[in-house]
Each structure stands twice: as C-alpha cells, then as structure tokens.
Amino acid sequence: MDIIKLKHITKQYDDGFVALKNINLTIESGKFYSLLGPSGSGKSTILRIIAGFSQPSSGQVFFDGKDITDLDAAKRHINTVFQNYALFPHLNVFENVAFGLKIKKQPMDKIKPAVKEALHMVRLDGYANREISELSGGQQQRVAIARAIVNEPKVLLLDESLSALDKRLRKDMQFELRAIQKKLGITFIFVTHDQEEALSMSDEIFVLNDGMIQQSGSPVAIYDEPVNDFVARFIGDSNILSGRMIKDYEVEFANNKFKCADGGIKPNEKVEVVIRPEDLDIVAPEKGNIVVTAQTQLFLGDHFEIKAVDANENEWLIHSTNGVKLGERVGLFFDPEDIHVMRLNESQEDFDARIEKYEGDENEN
Amino acid sequence: MFLKKKHVAPKATYREVWSKGDIATKLSFFIMGSNALANKQWVKGLALLISEIVFIVWFIFSGISTLGILATLGPIKSKKVVYDAAQGVYITKQPSNSVLILLFGVLAIILCIAMIYLYIVNLRSTRHNYILKRDGEHIPTNVQELKSLLDTRLHATLMVIPLLGILFFTVLPTVFMISMAFTNYDRQHPIAFSWTGFQAFGNVLSGDLAGTFFPVLGWTLIWAVAATATTFFFGVLLAMLIESKGIKYKAFWRTVFVIIWAVPQFVSLLMMAQFLDYQGALNNILMNLHWISSPIHFIDNQASPLVARITVILVNMWIGIPVSMLVSTAIIQNLPEDQIEAAKIDGANAVQIFRSITFPQILFVMAPSLIQQFIGNINNFNVIFLLTGGAPMNSKYNGAGSTDLLVTWLYNLTFGQEQRYNASAVLGILIFIISAVVSLIAYRHTNAYKEG
Ligand SMILES: Nc1ncnc2c1ncn2[C@@H]1O[C@H](COP(=O)(O)OP(=O)(O)O)[C@@H](O)[C@H]1O
Ligand SMILES: [Mg+2]
Numbered sequence: 078m079d080i081i082k083l084k085h086i087t088k089q090y091d092d093g094f095v096a097l098k099n100i101n102l103t104i105e106s107g108k109f110y111s112l113l114g115p116s117g118s119g120k121s122t123i124l125r126i127i128a129g130f131s132q133p134s135s136g137q138v139f140f141d142g143k144d145i146t147d148l149d150a151a152k153r154h155i156n157t158v159f160q161n162y163a164l165f166p167h168l169n170v171f172e173n174v175a176f177g178l179k180i181k182k183q184p185m186d187k188i189k190p191a192v193k194e195a196l197h198m199v200r201l202d203g204y205a206n207r208e209i210s211e212l213s214g215g216q217q218q219r220v221a222i223a224r225a226i227v228n229e230p231k232v233l234l235l236d237e238s239l240s241a242l243d244k245r246l247r248k249d250m251q252f253e254l255r256a257i258q259k260k261l262g263i264t265f266i267f268v269t270h271d272q273e274e275a276l277s278m279s280d281e282i283f284v285l286n287d288g289m290i291q292q293s294g295s296p297v298a299i300y301d302e303p304v305n306d307f308v309a310r311f312i313g314d315s316n317i318l319s320g321r322m323i324k325d326y327e328v329e330f331a332n333n334k335f336k337c338a339d340g341g342i343k344p345n346e347k348v349e350v351v352i353r354p355e356d357l358d359i360v361a362p363e364k365g366n367i368v369v370t371a372q373t374q375l376f377l378g379d380h381f382e383i384k385a386v387d388a389n390e391n392e393w394l395i396h397s398t399n400g401v402k403l404g405e406r407v408g409l410f411f412d413p414e415d416i417h418v419m420r421l422n423e424s425q426e427d428f429d430a431r432i433e434k435y436e437g438d439e440n441e442n
Numbered sequence: 443m444f445l446k447k448k449h450v451a452p453k454a455t456y457r458e459v460w461s462k463g464d465i466a467t468k469l470s471f472f473i474m475g476s477n478a479l480a481n482k483q484w485v486k487g488l489a490l491l492i493s494e495i496v497f498i499v500w501f502i503f504s505g506i507s508t509l510g511i512l513a514t515l516g517p518i519k520s521k522k523v524v525y526d527a528a529q530g531v532y533i534t535k536q537p538s539n540s541v542l543i544l545l546f547g548v549l550a551i552i553l554c555i556a557m558i559y560l561y562i563v564n565l566r567s568t569r570h571n572y573i574l575k576r577d578g579e580h581i582p583t584n585v586q587e588l589k590s591l592l593d594t595r596l597h598a599t600l601m602v603i604p605l606l607g608i609l610f611f612t613v614l615p616t617v618f619m620i621s622m623a624f625t626n627y628d629r630q631h632p633i634a635f636s637w638t639g640f641q642a643f644g645n646v647l648s649g650d651l652a653g654t655f656f657p658v659l660g661w662t663l664i665w666a667v668a669a670t671a672t673t674f675f676f677g678v679l680l681a682m683l684i685e686s687k688g689i690k691y692k693a694f695w696r697t698v699f700v701i702i703w704a705v706p707q708f709v710s711l712l713m714m715a716q717f718l719d720y721q722g723a724l725n726n727i728l729m730n731l732h733w734i735s736s737p738i739h740f741i742d743n744q745a746s747p748l749v750a751r752i753t754v755i756l757v758n759m760w761i762g763i764p765v766s767m768l769v770s771t772a773i774i775q776n777l778p779e780d781q782i783e784a785a786k787i788d789g790a791n792a793v794q795i796f797r798s799i800t801f802p803q804i805l806f807v808m809a810p811s812l813i814q815q816f817i818g819n820i821n822n823f824n825v826i827f828l829l830t831g832g833a834p835m836n837s838k839y840n841g842a843g844s845t846d847l848l849v850t851w852l853y854n855l856t857f858g859q860e861q862r863y864n865a866s867a868v869l870g871i872l873i874f875i876i877s878a879v880v881s882l883i884a885y886r887h888t889n890a891y892k893e894g
Contacts, residue, residue: 130783151789163780167802176798177788228788 079142080106080264081127081232086136088122088288096122097288100136104232104266109258111275112268114285115311120268123285124234127266128157156230160237162221164209170196170220171205177228195227196220198257215246222257232264239274251278272312276300284308292425300353302417304428309351309419314394316352320418321345325435328418331367331391339418341435349419354382355396356415365408369393371401385409456565459572470568474561477568481575484584490564497557505550512547515540515625519634537634540627548617552609623867629860642864646872651865654839654851659876661751662847666819669758674812676759677766678804682796684767685774696771703764711828714757715741741830747844750834754845758825769811773804809888816884817877826850848873 081104088097096119104110112120125131126138129150138146145153164173174195178188196202199219209217218238225233235254239247255278258265269275275282276296284291284299284307292304303309306317320330325340330350342348362368369385383395385407393409401407420427459467466480475490511517516538526533574581582590591599623642627635646655684695702710717723718740725737739745740753777800785795805812826832827850832843841860842851852869855862 128783128787130786150783150787156787157784159780159784161778161780163778163784165781165785165799165803167806176785176790180785180788180790180794224784 078106079103080140081266082139083123083127084137084139086123086126086133086138088119088126088131089134095288097126097133100288100290102283102290102293104264106231106264107262108264108280109255109278110264110266111279111282112266112285113272113275113282113311114270116270118285119288120270120285121236122288124157124236124266124268127232128155128234129153154231155234156225156228156232157234157236158218158221158225158238160240162217162241164217164220164224166209168209169205170201170207170209170212173209173220174205174224174227176224191227192223195223198226198260199223200253214242215250218242218250219253222254226257226261226263230263232266233258235265235267237268237270240269240271247274254278276312284311286311290425303351303419304423304425305419305421306349306351309349309417314354316354316357316392316394318350318352318391320348320350322348322418326413328416331387332389333367335366335416336413337416337418338414339416341431342418342420347421349421351417351419352411352415354394355380356411357393357395357397358410359383359395359397359399359401360408360410362406362408365410367393367409368406369409370406371403374400374403376400454569454573454576456569459569462576463568463572467568467572470564474564477571478564481571481581482584483571483582483587486567486584486587490560493557493560497553500553505553508543508546508550509554511538511543512550513637515636516543516634519631519636539633540625540631540635541633544621544625545618548614548621552614552617619867619870621867622864623871625864627863627867628865629862632861635864638864642868646865646868651840651862654842655869657839658842658846658848658851661845662820665751665755665822665847666816668755669762669819669822669825670812670816672755672759673762673766674808674815677763678770678801680763680767681770681774682800685771696768699764699767702760703768707761707824708828710761711757711825714760715829718753718757720744739834741833741845743833743835743843745834747834747836750830750845754825754829757829758822761825769808770804773807774800777803810885813881813884813888817881820847820877820880821849821873822847823849823853827853 083100083102086097086100087095089095100119100123112123114120122131126133129145129148133146136146137144140148140153140155165176168176171192174192175188178191183191192205193202196205199222201216201219201223204212204216204220209220212220218241221238222233238254239250242250251274254265254267267275267278276299279296281293282296282299283293286307292299292308299308300312303312303315309315309317318330320328322342322344323329323334324344325342326337328335328337328339328348328350337350367387369387371383371385373384375382380396380398381400383397383401385393385395387393395409423431460471463470463477464480467477470477473491474494475487478484478487478490480487518535518538520537521534523532523534525531571581624637624639625631625635626638626641645651680699683689684692689695719725720737720739720742724740725734728734729737739749741750745753781799782795785799790798826845826847830843830845832846832850832854834844836842836844839846841854841858841862846854848869852866852873854860855866855869
C-alpha cells in the first residue's frame with residue numbers, strides 16, 4: 078500500500094539555488110527505504126519536505142492519498158530522527174522521550190508505560206533517569222529513536238542518523254535499526270551518503286544526484302544494473318569502459334568483442350560497460366577473455382584488491398580471494414551476464430522501457 | 443624497560459639536623475644564613491643574615507613600640523593640657539593619631555610574619571644542605587643557586603613583584619579596614635580611637651543602626667533579585683524577538699541596542715535623572731499629552747518610596763537589557779535548530795518551545811554569569827548613587843534613603859555627616875559575607891543542576 082507519494086516536487090531556495098528537480102517517488106507502507114546520494118545532492122531537502130519543515134516550490138506531497146503539502150509538521154504522522162540527535166540536554170532520558178506526549182497533554186499513567194515500552198524497543202531499559210550527557214553516542218542515538226517512536230508515527234525519517242558513530246557501533250546500529258523497523262512494522266526512510274549502509278539495510282533505494290533521482294530499485298537491481306555511470310561509480314567500485322554496441326547481445330570494448338546479456342540498443346551506438354571487480358576471475362592468460370598485468374595489490378582482510386592494466390592501458394580493478402604476483406601476466410574471465418551495458422545519458426524510465434521491450438521480444442521468440 | 447626512579451634523599455627531621463649538624467648548621471637556628479655562608483652560598487647567606495640583622499635592629503628600636511601601642515591605639519584619647527614638671531610649664535598634648543598607629547601596627551605585623559617566613563626558608567635550606575652533605579651529594583654553588591632563580595624556579599622569581607603588590611595594595615588595606623570594624627572610630631573619636639570589640643557589630647545588628655540595616659538589606663536583596671531577573675528575562679525575550687524569522691534588519695536592531703549599552707553608564711544615568719526630574723522632560727511630555735494633571739515625583743525627595751523603587755528598577759532594565767540581549771543572542775544562535783524542529787514535530791507551539799526548550803537552556807548556560815550579575819547588583823553603587831542618590835529620604839532611617847542599597851548607605855556613613863567609619867567597616871564585612879554566602883550556595887546549586 079502506498080503511504081507517501083511525491084509528485085513533481087521541485088525546490089528552489091531563497092538564494093535561487095535549485096536543490097530538487099522534478100522528484101517523483103512512491104513510498105510503500107512497512108518498508109525500509111534509503112535515500113542515497115553524495116553530500117549536497119538534496120537528500121535532506123527531500124526529507125524536510127516530507128517532514129513538513131520545508132515547503133516545495135512546486136509539486137505535491139501525498140500521505141495515504143491525501144494532499145498534505147501545506148499540512149503542519151506536527152499534524153503529519155511522521156517523525157524524524159535528526160543527525161545530531163537533537164536531544165534536549167537539560168532534560169533526562171525519560172523527559173526527552175516523554176516530551177511529545179507531555180505536550181499532547183497525555184496523562185502521566187499513559188506516558189510512563191509508553192516511554193518504558195519505547196526505551197525497551199531500543200534496548201535502553203533502566204536508563205530512564207540518566208542525563209543525556211552521561212550517555213555514549215550510540216545510546217544517545219537510541220534515545221533519539223525512542224523519542225521518535227513513542228509518538229507512534231506511521232513513517233520514521235532518519236537523516237544520516239548513523240554517520241556520527243564509529244564504524245563498529247554503526248554496524249551494530251544498522252542491524253538494530255532494521256530489527257526495530259521489522260518489529261514496529263512502520264515505514265523507515267533513511268538518508269545516507271554511505272552506499273554500503275544503504276545496500277545492506279534497505280528494501281529499496283533511491284539514488285540521488287544533483288537534485289534528481291538517478292535510479293530507484295532494490296539493492297540488488299541497483300548494484301547489478303546501474304542505469305548510468307554515476308550510479309555505477311557511486312554504488313561500489315567498478316570497472317567502467319567505453320565501448321560500442323555491435324548488435325543485440327554483442328558488445329565491443331577493450332578492442333575485443335564479447336557476448337553480453339543486454340539488447341534493445343541501436344547497433345554501433347556508443348555505450349559504457351560496467352563489470353564489477355568481484356565478477357572478474359583470475360585465470361591463466363590463455364583462458365581469459367582479456368589479458369592484464371597486475372600492478373598493485375592490497376590485502377583487505379577478506380579479499381585482495383588488485384589493480385591491473387591491459388594492453389590498451391585500460392585499468393582493471395579486481396577483487397580476488399587469492400593474490401597474484403605483481404608484474405605477472407594473468408587472464409581475466411567473465412561471463413556474458415557479468416557485463417552490464419549502459420547507454421549514455423539514459424534515464425531510468427527509458428531504461429525500464431527498453432528492458433521491458435527486449436525482454437518482451439525475447440519472450441515472444 | 444622502566445627507567446629507575448631518580449634517587450630521592452631520605453628526609454631528615456629538624457631534630458636530626460639540630461643534633462647531628464655541624465656548627466654552622468646548628469648556628470643557623472639562631473643566625474640565619476650561617477649554614478649557607480659555610481657552604482659558600484654567599485648571596486643567599488648574606489641576604490638572610492642581613493635580613494635578620496635589619497629586622498632585629500628595627501624590632502628593638504621601633505617594632506616593639508609600634509606593636510605595643512597597637513594594643514591601645516595610642517595613649518592619649520583626647521586633647522588635654524598637662525603640666526610638664528621638667529620645664530615647669532603647661533603644654534597641650536594632641537591626641538594620638540590612631541589611624542597611623544593602626545596602619546603601622548598592621549604593617550609591623552606583616553613584617554613579623556614575613557620574617558617568620560624567611561626563618562622557615564632558612565631552616566628548610568639548612569636542612570636541604572644538611573641532607574645533601576650527609577648523603578655526599580653536590581651542594582649547589584652560589585652561581586648555581588642564582589641561576590636556578592632564573593631557570594627552574596623562575597616562577598617563584600616572577601611571582602615576587604605581584605606578591606608584594608597584593609600584600610601592600612590588597613592585604614594591607616583589607617586588614618586595616620577589617621580592624622576598623624572593631625574600634626569606635628567615628629565622629630566622636632575622629633583622631634584617637636580605641637578597640638571596642640564587637641560593639642560596632644552590635645550597633646549595626648541590634649543597636650541604633652539596626653532599624654536602618656535590616657530594611658536596607660531587605661531592599662538591597664529585592665533590588666538585586668529584581669534587577670537581575672528583569673534584565674535577564676527581557677534581554678532573552680528581546681534577543682528571541684530580534685532573532686525570530688519575521689524580523690528584518692536584524693543587525694540594525696542589534697546595533698541600536700548596543701549603542702545604548704556603549705554610552706558610558708554615568709552619562710546615561712545622569713541623563714535619566716534629568717529626564718525623570720520633577721521639572722524634567724518626561725513630566726512635561728505627560729502633562730502636554732494631558733495624561734497627568736500635575737508632575738509626578740519619580741525619584742526626588744518627595745517621591746513615594748514605591749514609585750522611586752519601581753522607577754529605579756525600570757531604568758536599570760533600560761541599561762541592563764542590551765547586555766543580556768547580546769549574550770543571549772549568541773546563545774540562541776548556537777542553539778541547534780533541529781532541537782526546535784524536534785519539539786515542533788511533537789506539536790509544541792512557540793510559547794511551549796520557549797518555556798521548555800529555549801529558556802531553560804539559556805538559563806543553563808547563563809547561570810554562572812547571572813550569579814555574578816546578582817552580586818554585582820547587590821553592590822550596584824552607580825545606578826542608585828547617580829540616579830536617586832538614595833532619595834527619597836526616609837526619616838526612620840539613619841543616614842539612608844528609601845532607595846539606598848547597603849553600599850550607598852556605607853558611602854553615606856563614611857562621607858556623609860555621620861562619619862561612622864567603624865559602622866561602614868562592619869557593613870563592608872557584612873556585604874562581603876552576604877555576597878560570599880549567596881554565590882557559594884548558588885554555584886553549588888548550579889553545579890548540582892549540571893551534574894544532575
Ligand atoms: N537553506 C538553504 N538555502 C540555500 N541552499 C540550500 C539550503 N539548504 C540546502 N541548500 C543547498 O541545497 C543542496 C542540497 O542540500 P541538502 O538537501 O542538505 O543535501 P544533502 O542532505 O544531500 O547533503 C546543497 O547544495 C545545499 O547547499
Ligand atoms: Mg543532509
């Protein structure tokens with residue numbers, strides 16, 4: 078069921094800067110969404126428009142089918158967890174969490190169990206009387222979440238909520254956030270600039286750049302089939318090579334012709350080819366699709382990151398469980414499915430339409 | 443590897459130094475510096491020795507009598523004519539100058555304390571040298587000792603001048619003033635006075651000044667609370683107003699208020715006194731507007747105490763609000779916007795946000811400076827003295843008017859017709875005690891508040 082819909086949202090700030098350009102997105106109830114994009118891409122702006130802190134210059138926001146574009150932030154069933162937690166330092170944990178309920182003039186015998194329940198949800202039982210300054214960063218983060226969920230929102234917005242935490246704590250909190258979301262069964266919209274975080278937590282991701290949604294879809298779809306080189310580069314390391322389409326299911330790059338899984342593109346059209354580093358297998362030179370010379374190698378704990386160049390001076394990034402000898406000539410092997418062809422400047426709509434079309438063709442044949 | 447700790451010579455008791463030390467060491471207990479001289483620390487030894495000689499000479503020829511006379515503050519209490527049998531004539535004896543006697547007496551005591559300190563220094567250095575010698579270590583030479591004053595013990599050398607300054611310009615006057623509270627130094631005893639113990643305290647707390655002291659103390663406290671609270675509260679409100687979204691030309695408004703603040707206080711206070719005068723501008727304006735039919739006595743001698751007190755607090759707001767506005771502006775600008783947004787999501791309106799988010803946090807940050815302001819207001823001489831001069835006079839008070847604070851009353855007691863110097867000294871001590879107690883309690887309270 079759709080819960081939030083943004084229609085043709087644009088946002089121009091007072092100084093004339095256009096932060097959002099024609100944003101359309103649909104959020105379904107009960108899922109975990111991520112808004113992913115580099116700093117300044119407009120993620121917070123979208124979030125603030127959904128929360129009601131900021132008005133779009135044009136376009137509409139729908140909640141449960143009703144237009145809430147002009148509705149006051151307090152009246153939306155949406156709550157926000159701020160990046161710096163925004164806890165009230167002069168109040169203790171209980172008072173922070175209870176703040177909203179007190180403002181709503183709830184009786185104390187309702188507030189107490191509600192706060193207790195919320196603190197239990199974020200695993201902070203017994204912390205009610207602590208001062209905020211006595212808590213660690215991760216605990217403050219949880220209090221901020223408890224403060225938001227105690228109001229029983231239908232949608233929870235989290236703006237870069239984990240970026241202030243150190244790496245380990247961040248991993249723990251990722252699991253925990255996901256668990257809380259599952260338990261509550263409400264919609265989370267999570268803003269982050271960290272692609273790994275987005276990929277590991279989300280049901281669905283919106284990739285943003287320059288105030289435009291570049292691509293949306295499941296983490297796997299976005300990882301495996303980026304629509305353009307921005308998404309390909311932003312979502313993890315990849316090898317991006319310019320090439321030329323020969324015909325359907327055949328593409329030329331690095332001075333070689335390869336079978337591929339993409340079609341629906343005009344013959345001879347210039348394209349870009351993406352191959353993920355972990356899809357490259359190191360084999361003997363004669364068995365490889367291409368021959369490269371390894372130049373540098375880093376051991377990253379669970380794999381080696383190898384940089385190599387081919388005869389045409391193209392750089393190749395390879396993730397391999399086994400190391401290689403530097404300076405050695407090795408073959409790289411990849412399947413046709415590992416090759417992902419992108420047209421230049423293709424939008425997601427065109428991409429979806431094309432895939433629809435040629436997969437349709439395929440089914441007819 | 444751990445470096446072995448540097449060997450520390452075991453301590454020696456002074457008893458050991460005395461019983462086992464050589465002649466020079468033993469002599470040091472009586473003649474300062476003899477041990478240093480024996481160890482060729484010429485400068486230190488000579489300095490100590492000369493100090494002792496000078497001190498003893500001074501003590502015999504002047505110190506004993508100065509200290510002795512301190513006990514009575516001078517033998518002759520009033521001008522009298524006595525018969526001098528030796529010359530066979532009557533001569534007039536002027537009363538002793540107790541102020542000078544007291545001053546020199548205090549100075550003499552300080553000198554004695556300094557001498558005792560030097561004696562301790564002398565013993566310490568003797569023991570130090572004794573230990574070094576006993577353990578067969580090198581005793582610093584004259585040059586080394588001098589060098590260390592500019593090197594490892596530079597801080598001590600540098601502190602000498604400030605310490606002397608504090609001694610003569612802070613300790614001496616303070617002790618002198620405190621001593622005066624225990625005398626009968628007043629108009630009846632302007633030149634020669636005597637020790638009277640706690641009599642002056644008795645006068646202030648339960649004697650003829652008590653009828654003035656307690657009402658004035660009450661008003662002082664009311665004034666300090668009201669002046670601090672009003673300037674703080676309205677300063678914060680003004681800052682919030684200027685910082686709020688709807689206001690344009692924020693910098694302009696801020697500057698306007700800063701200008702009020704930048705005018706020297708005594709100028710604006712005297713101007714205000716003129717403005718509020720019986721024949722002043724305000725009364726004229728109000729009359730021309732036909733709001734009042736006859737001029738109001740705001741702050742002159744015919745004013746009603748209540749009107750005068752309210753006027754003083756209002757004028758003080760006018761002077762104090764800009765400062766507190768500037769300070770709270772800085773705090774408001776640093777309050778995270780998202781806290782306010784978080785409160786808004788929870789449905790808090792502007793008043794609730796101010797009451798439960800903004801104001802408590804400003805108060806939290808400003809608590810220490812508020813305590814300071816409170817103490818400052820207890821002692822706010824300028825506003826009262828320049829604006830009302832204590833007026834209206836109060837016939838029930840002794841030397842004070844209805845708007846007089848303890849400090850301005852103290853001033854009247856000293857420089858007015860009363861000339862009750864001892865009572866002023868008592869007041870000074872009491873004001874100090876009140877301020878100290880209030881700030882201690884308040885600071886402890888804010889600390890407790892911070893630590894939860
Ligand atoms: N109040 C504002 N006035 C003008 N420009 C703004 C304002 N807020 C944000 N921007 C600009 O809009 C762009 C997007 O901002 P934001 O949504 O905060 O990005 P993100 O959260 O993705 O880092 C940035 O370039 C930022 O500089
Ligand atoms: Mg942001």
